Amino acid sequence: MSVPARLAAFAALLALTFGGAVLVGGAIDPTSEAETSRGAGSSHGAVTSHADEEMSTMDDHEAEHAHDAAGTATDAQDAAGTATAAHGAAGTATAGGDAAGVEGLAVSDGGYTFAPAQTFFTAGQPSELSFRILGPAGDAVRAGYELESERELHLIVVSRDGRFYRHLHPRRDAAGVWSTGLTLPSAGVYRAYADFQIDGERHVLGADLFAPGQFTPRPLPAPRPTASSDGYGVALAADAVAAGGDATLTFRVTQDGRPVADLQPYLGAMGHLVALREGDLAYLHVHPDETSPAPGAIRFMADFPSAGRYRLFLQFKDAAAVHTVAYTLAVPR
Ligand SMILES: [Cu+2]
Structure with a gap:
C-alpha cells in the first residue's frame, strides 16, 4: 500500500474508531482505543489492516458515523501527521526486532488476511463465527493448508484481559469459509487468532471481536508456579x-x-x-x-x-x- 493510501486508511480508522465507539457504548474509551492503534503500529500492517477489518463489518449505521467523523477534515489531517511519525518509528522497530518471533498482532501479513464475517457478538449467547483466509490475490484460500499439530487451522480466542481462553477447530467448506460455534462469555473485547501453515510458512493472524456491554476487565493473577x-x-x-x-x-x-x-x-x-x-x-x-x-x-x-x-x-x-x-x-x- 502506498504511503498516501496508508495515511488515508489510518484517517479512516480514526474516523471509524471514534464513530464506532458510539455504538460500542461508554464502556470503551475511544481515545484510548486510538492511542492503542497508534502504539500498536509496530507493524504498519496492524494499522492499515485494522481499518480493513472495520470496513468489512461496517453497516449503514456505522457508515453514517464514520462520515460525520471524517467531516472534521482538520482532525483527520492532524491524525495523519501523527500516523507518519508512527510509521517512521514502526519502520525502525521492524528492521531492528521483527525476528523476536511475535505474531498475531496483524490481521493481514505475509500476503494473507484474516477476514471474519462478523466481529460483533452478544455476550453469553451461543453464536457462530465464520471467516475466510484471503490469499495474496484477495480471494478465499480453499486449498493448500498444511497440517500443523494435526489440523489445517487452529483458532484461539482470548479476552483482552487474558482471562478467557478458547482453542477451537473450525470446519472449512468448499468455498473456503471456516466456521465454528463460539460463545463470548461476557461483554468485552476479544482477540481471535487464526494459526495456519501454507507453503511451509506458518501464519498467525489476529482480529478483534466485540461483545458490547459493560466491560469489567480483571488484572492478570500474580505469577504462581x-x-x-x-x-x-x-x-x-x-x-x-x-x-x-x-x-x-x-x-x-x-x-x-x-x-x-x-x-x-x-x-x-x-x-x-x-x-x-x-x-x-x-x-x-x-x-x-x-x-x-x-x-x-x-x-x-x-x-x-x-x-x-x-x-x-x-x-x-x-x-x-x-x-x-x-x-x-x-x-x-
Ligand atoms: Cu488447535
Whole structure:
C-alpha cells in the first residue's frame, strides 16, 4: 500500500474508531482505543489492516458515523501527521526486532488476511463465527493448508484481559469459509487468532471481536508456579527464562499428588501451549519438546521476546478429555 493510501486508511480508522465507539457504548474509551492503534503500529500492517477489518463489518449505521467523523477534515489531517511519525518509528522497530518471533498482532501479513464475517457478538449467547483466509490475490484460500499439530487451522480466542481462553477447530467448506460455534462469555473485547501453515510458512493472524456491554476487565493473577483444573494439579518449572533467551518450560501434571503417567497425545504432542504477552497479546512461538522428560511431564521451548509478563495456556489430554490450565509468568530482563 502506498504511503498516501496508508495515511488515508489510518484517517479512516480514526474516523471509524471514534464513530464506532458510539455504538460500542461508554464502556470503551475511544481515545484510548486510538492511542492503542497508534502504539500498536509496530507493524504498519496492524494499522492499515485494522481499518480493513472495520470496513468489512461496517453497516449503514456505522457508515453514517464514520462520515460525520471524517467531516472534521482538520482532525483527520492532524491524525495523519501523527500516523507518519508512527510509521517512521514502526519502520525502525521492524528492521531492528521483527525476528523476536511475535505474531498475531496483524490481521493481514505475509500476503494473507484474516477476514471474519462478523466481529460483533452478544455476550453469553451461543453464536457462530465464520471467516475466510484471503490469499495474496484477495480471494478465499480453499486449498493448500498444511497440517500443523494435526489440523489445517487452529483458532484461539482470548479476552483482552487474558482471562478467557478458547482453542477451537473450525470446519472449512468448499468455498473456503471456516466456521465454528463460539460463545463470548461476557461483554468485552476479544482477540481471535487464526494459526495456519501454507507453503511451509506458518501464519498467525489476529482480529478483534466485540461483545458490547459493560466491560469489567480483571488484572492478570500474580505469577504462581502451580495451577489446577478438573482435579489436576499442574506445576510449572521455568528454566532459563529471560528476555530474548530460549526458555524451557516443563509442566508436571499430577492427580491426587501423583504424576499422571499415561497422558494421551493431544494434537500430535503431549500438550498444547499458547503464550501471549501482556499488553498487546502478542502470540509467541513455542515448540513442544517431542520427548517427555518424565511421566506426566510436558516440555516446551519458548523464546520470550521481551521482559514483562506473559499469560500461558496449557492444554493436555487425560481420560479422553482435554483440560486447560493458565499461568502468569514474569520474564526478567
Ligand atoms: Cu488447535
